[in-house]
Amino acid sequence: MNPTIPHGLDHIVHAVRDVDAAADFYVRAGFMLGGRNRHPWGTHNRIVQLKNCYIEILEVAEPEKIVPHGPRFFSFGAFHRDFVAHREGFSMLLLNSRDAVQDARAFEAAGIGSFDVFDFAREGKRPDGSTVKLAFSLAFAAEPNSPDVRFAVCQHRFPENFWNPAFQTHANGAQRVPGVVMIASDPSRHRDFLKAYTGATEVVSNAAGVTAHTENGDVEILEPSAASDLFGSHVKTGGEGMTLSAVRFSVADLARIEALYRQNGLAVRRHAERLIVPPEEAFGATLVFEPAKVG
Template sequence: MPHGLDHIVHAVRDLDAAAEFYRRAGFTIGARNRHAWGTHNRIVQLKRCYIEILEVAEPEKIVPHGARSFSFGAFNQDFLAHREGFSMLILNSSNAADDARSFEAAGIGGFKVFDFGREGTKPDGTPVKLAFSLAFASDPASPNLRFAVCQHHFPENFWDPAFQTHANGTKAVPGAVMVADNPADHHIFLKAFTGVTDLNSSSIGVKARTENGDIEIMEQVAFRGQFGISPEVAGEGMTLPALRFEVADIAPVEALHRQNEIASQRHAGRLVIPPDFAHGATLIFEPPKQG
């Protein structure tokens, strides 16, 4: 079964500073959450997709990777030793255990399912139980980016329209954009990870269309032509420089950014916040597609 977007990990060195950036960019930000393994996060929730702003706040609690266990904390700690930005692409799952077996059979897995829970808080302050299961995947050619699918065990306690109302008018994430020297080199991984067997290939790159957003891989020159930004490439394989956000009209978003001193810029009908301002990420605001 194909997987759509679930969330993106935005690894940062200062969680509150990054949350303040997102607030000034027009997003509603959740409270600080703490993980037992040393990372803290704050959430930007959209329709069926969210951004997990993540800091390694308690490095003494980070556990190393095991033979068949992927350490979420250790990977992001290593990532932050070199850069800030989008470190993990996580898709949705209805059965993480089945997906873990599928990833292993396809040669992109081999990790134990990671189960965890924490207490969440509704907008009115009511505490609720949250629990998740993650099945991790790896593209050996892309050591600087990690992948997973996430099964929500209490989705009714997590997704909340009150957290999905944003001053910039963003309602959804129509896609995540990866960059690689040769996108076609990663099409086998992309098929196995997304479950989309019929990928769309063009001169721009390779794209998996899912029920919840496009997952595409572009060459650097194509990314620059589409968004006006030259993505930083660190090492081999794929990186995840950008997320796309759908807004009804980019003009009021631009006005909000100017008011809040956010250095966004127009390019090819889009409004783009560059990575040197957005803690290593590129945020792209665009109107809905016609037709």
């Protein structure tokens, strides 16, 4: 069995029905966004880039271009078409990869994926408007009991053309994503999957749930009451599987963000030294802002 290479956060897909409306929300929430990008399989996106990962705001804009799932082929477009048919929100978690081919083999050996590596390329634009080449290799993983979230790792072929500090300065002061939060009725049932997917040497379990501490942020699976304590509102699950509920952002000044959001008419609540933007405001997602750790 090939061991899985440890991973860290790379990006989170926020699936919506109207990418422009969602982009307007993110702008009012104090984030800088890139322009609209188009995929040949019918999805369009806009990117919010942080120092350690990014949010991919995604719309199924050209459903006629979507290809179906096939043997050893995961259709990114088909999954998101079906996802937004019944909900909006965080739909997919992607960790970083140094070798997508090796990761795909490791996922298959661990019984969490039997998909071929998916390679694609597109043009990107720098802040000055010049174009650069971008290319990615994805290795997918799945947990059969969790149909509302999918998983992958992403190898950037030209990372120097993608990551750019000019895109990482946000009016709300957001700097990094210290972690993402999934919810499940029984997190312990998903512990083995989390360990195999992240490649973490250790997955920590406690009464609240299970956590993989990666090189680039935490991946948590919380049970509903623990998530309710974190968000300051009632959280329930839609079944036995995992859902990708929230992204945590580290910021320098909570009061500054709170004032910005009230000025921009966004619903936000302060809870336990955090600011929470609820899913009814954030297109089905929960955004959690917390003070950046010093040192």
